[in-house]
Amino acid sequence: MTIRVYDIAHARAGDKGNTSNISVTAYDDEGWQVIHRELTSERVLGHFRHLGAGPVRRYELPQLRALNFVIENALGGGVTRSLAIDPHGKSLSAWMLTIELPGHNEGAT
């Protein structure tokens, strides 16, 4: 059993230069336990690596049930010079939410 981030959390992406930051906020405490345990910076890097992105830093805000991922080199050179159709990477929040995590009954992998 895997669990999709989309089903337990919501996300928003922002940009600064060539760095994307994507927050992931769990809808409830149970979801927070799962993303806090399973949505590691390594897993996020694996999901974004094909963009040439990395490294990834993760910040935790437990009082908000939120994680903040800072993903360097994710924006094709940055808003001003990127050839991408979404130079701000605003849609990358939706890509983050497609990550599949091990279910919360299986323990950490």
Next chain:
Amino acid sequence: MARDKIRIGCGAGFSDDRIPPGVEIVEKGELDYLAMECLAERTIARETLDRTKDPTKGYTPMLLERMAAIMPPALKRGVKIVTNMGAANPMGAANVLRKHAPDWGCPDYTCAVVCGDEVTDLMRAHPELALMEDGAPLESLLPRMASANAYLGADVVAQGFATGADLVITGRVADPALFLGPMLHAFGWSYNDYPKLANGTLVGHLLECSGQLTGGCFADPGMKEVEDLAGLGYPLADVWADGRVEVSKTPGSGGRLDVATCTEQLLYEMHDPSAYITPDCVLDVSNVSFQQLSKDRVALHGARGKPRTATYKVVVGYFDGYMGSGEMGFAGVNAVARAKLGIEVVKERLRRRGLSYSEMRIDLIGMNSLHANDAALAPEPYEVRLRIAARTTDKKAAEAVGAEVRSLHMQGPTGAGGGVNFGARQILAVKSVLIPREWVRPEIVMERAA
């Protein structure tokens, strides 16, 4: 003029933001101040070019249209306005407003202009400065420099209001400073009072993107509902002299403002939550929490501040060649294979013309254009659009990209249709440097009727 509480609204969050919600918050928000943030990182470079061509221009292109709608109801209600729509020419903005305002029924008002953020001469004098992005010397960009502006803080905004002005027009100031400035002015907060600076900066950070706090950039049918998204209202903040802050939105407007929307916007464009650097303080939101007081009203708790740094951040705009692009659509049986053939044809035709590009990006819109995921893994769609974009220093080579994509209509695979976006544009890129505060000399200039 010590006060106990002020209310600040956001009337615009980007240069082309919608105007009706700005008018609505002025008319129904019972505001003391309205802040409008209209300058992205690179827009000021574009405006600097406008000013080079015409010394009276260089302000935000939507200035007159927006102010014609906002100024009459604001002045009538005594709502004071601050905006960075001065862009590359704040005094020019003030002058052109004075020329038109009488036609809008606004013959009498006072306007303070914040000057001094423009620092291209300083950049030329200090080619040794290191770029924040890659550590390279600034010198490498100077021949291609289009603009350079320091992010000023809230102190200059407060000084603008201290003149008694109804309207404060700035060029580049840090976005949250547009909101903190009125608080410094109204309450006389000092730069040693970090908890208050932190709360005021947090308010500015939350409000500066207008509808992104109130249900914009949020709705997902079935998961995250937003009531009357079409009528999305803009946010406002009640700030008390002791630093207490609550955020809400235009009464009766659409949208939603709650812990979820506040959490998303808190982390928007934020890296390390314990060190969000602004010219006014280093904001630490790592312990921020939100308390829902009532529908669409949230109290902010837990912001902390550390002293402002000794430097200003300067964003340098520079020319970085050209980008050309074009799109063409394919649909029906075997659409993806035909789109891929179209791509190969365009690439080969550009090659045979002897044109080369430092970078080329190929997208199959409908399959991989937004996230560059593996198109081989995407389900085959009924229709797909090919998109080719390329970077070059040669304007003609950039234009050739769109032209070759366009010609697929008649000289490409069968069933090519719906081509668009065949443009070439000059790229204005940005990089940053830090400079000592004392190098920059902001000043407040009163604009007066001629």
